Amino acid sequence: MTTKEHFQQHISAGYQTKKDFFVLGTGILEKDPVKEATVRIPLKTLNRHGLIAGATGTGKTKTLQVMAEQLSLKGVPSVLMDLKGDLSGLAGPGTSNDHIVWRSDAIGVDYEPTGFPVELLTISQEPGTKLRATVTEFGPVLISQILGLNSTQQGIIALVFRFCDIKKLPLLDLEDLKEVLQYVINEGKEEIKKEFGAVSAASVNTIMRKIIELEQQGATSFFGEVSFDVNDLVRQKDGKGLISIIRLTDIQDRPKLFSTFMLSLLSEIYETFPEQGDGDKPKLCLFIDEAHLVFDNASTDLIDKIEAIVKLIRSKGVGVYFCTQSPTDIPDNVLGQLGLKVQHALRAFTAKDRKAIGKTSENYPISEFYDTKAVLTSMGIGEALVTALNEKGIPTPLAHTLVRAPISRMDVLSESEINELANSSNIASKYNQQIDRESAHEILETKLQQAEETAKEKVASQNTGEASSKGEDNLFEELSKNTMVRQIGRTIFRELTRSILGTLSGKRR
Incomplete structure (x- = not known):
């Protein structure tokens, strides 16, 4: 048996699957693709997480x-974090050329230009359906992280959240949080x-x-009603899974806002979705681009919670x-949970780079067909070292892979196309109606004025001229009542519990 035949048999057997799968590419041996050495990714194991790594410009x-x-x-929805604005082209069909024809033929797949159902989402001023959450839903751990x-x-923030949970006092936006913080060092100090x-007033x-x-970084528009329901991420259109792109x-330049939002989304999904175990395919896949931003400057405690x-x-x-440049960007305890690894080329420009490449190579199975360290620095664009989990949960052989070309547009949509896509959303009207905060503040001020007038009337009616504390609402009770008026959304405070990351669980009942 020749080396090529042995390689073909080795890869084909390792990536063989009895259940549904998709073809990621084909194995490469001695710089030539081997069509029969198909790299198949079984859908059954895609809930075991993964890593896409490589230097800038490697694919x-x-x-x-x-x-x-x-x-x-395959009908599986996904969520994509788009920090660079590169992914909107998924909504439009791709364009063929000689290189794509060659690549598709080498892999043994057809190239059929296709556009996909895309929902544009945003937590800022980008076009798309607005993602919002209340401060209460965000929770003390993530609020402390983002600040x-x-x-x-952090202890003071935990105290404030506990206080508001007990008193059934919703924290809808940052104004509410500031208001309660002022209360705890002023009128409510003794309480x-x-x-x-x-x-500590200084803290x-x-x-x-x-x-x-x-607030100056634009977070004001993110906190508030209407809170986004993560079940709207799990949709299909014409049998295709919806691709939600968060622009x-x-x-x-605001990594803490991005990273903390991502953690809150993960926590919300975990708390909301029902248990389903290991099915034949995942319910949802999330792709976190620039993943190092999630872990940079995160405390050990927070990393433990992410794990x-x-x-x-x-x-x-x-x-x-x-998705990140190097596996070393991901903490070891998290990296060890990732079943699929797609490693594009790394560049060795310095001694530090060479050391990192050596460490990276240790994350992958040993191959009898090539030197992993050498391949890591010599792969071309659109090539990657791949290892996955087979249907029995066993790591597949390491395969130097020629990755198939996207069948959707590899360029971005134009501004007019993005606006048209955003305006065609079926859920934008549900979430893009922001609550009139000025109106809510007016209600609060009116209620406080009414409370003050009532208190004056009670004092005036006392024959002895002494106010009875038992017959009057204290300031906190009024604050609680009035802030409750501001809760116009779906956040229901019953049987309050908080999740691993401190976010509000069981909030939609």
Whole structure:
């Protein structure tokens, strides 16, 4: 048996699957693709998460695009984080050329230009359906993360959330959070001290300044009603899975806003989706581009919680895929949970780079056909080292793979096309109606004025001239009543519990 025949048999046997799959590409031996050495990815194991890594310009984004396409064709919805604005072309059919014809023939797949059902989502001012969440739903852990608080300040935020949970006081937006923080060091100082202990006014004022900084970064439009229902991510159109693209191009310089939003989305999905175990295909796949932003500057405690979410969320039928330049960007405990690894080329320009390449190569199975370290630095664009899990959960052989070309547009949509796509959304009208905050503040002010007038009337009616504390509502009770008026959405405070990341669970009943 020749080396080529042995390689073909080795790869074909390793990637053989009895259930549904999609073809990612074909194996390469000695720089030549071997058509029969097909690299198949079984749908059954796609809830075991994955990694797409490689240097800039090596084809990571196109691989992500291919995977989203193939999942959609199999009826599996996906969510894509688009920080660079590269992925909108999924909505339009691709264009063939000589190189694509050669690549498709070498892999043994047909090239049929196809556009896919796409929903544009945004947490900023980009065109698309607005993603919002209330401060209460976000939770104390992620609010502390996004504000960059120290341990003392985190304790105060935890106190505030606990206080508001007990008192059934919703925190809809950042104005609400600032209002309650002011309360705990002013009118409610003694009440808070009696129940929770003394709170440092200096620490609260520091938190207030950080909230203002966050507002200046545009976060005001993200916090509030109507909260996004993650069940709207799990849709199909004409039998194809919906591809939800979260456009984040205008928040590249605000990594904490992006990373904290991503963690809240993961937590919300985990808390909302029912248990389904290991099915024949995933319910949803999430692709987190620039994944290092999620882990940079994250505390050890937060990373531990992310690891727990990654471990547990697969039982909900959800696969999470991290896209980054190097596997070393992902903490080891999280990296060890990733079943599919697609490693594009790395560049060795410095001694540090060469050391990182050596460490990267250790993340992959040893191959009898090539030196992993050498292949890592010599692969061309659209080539990758691939290892997955077969249907029995066993890692497949490491395959130097020629990845298939996307069948959707590899260029971005024009501005007019993006606006047209955003305007054609079936759910935009559901979420793009923002609550009139000025109106809500007016209601709050009116209620407070009414409470003040009522208190004056009670004092005037006392024959002794002494006010009875038992007959009057204190300021917090009025604040609670009035802020409750502001809750016009779906956040229902009954049987409050908080998830691993501190987000509100069981919020939609």
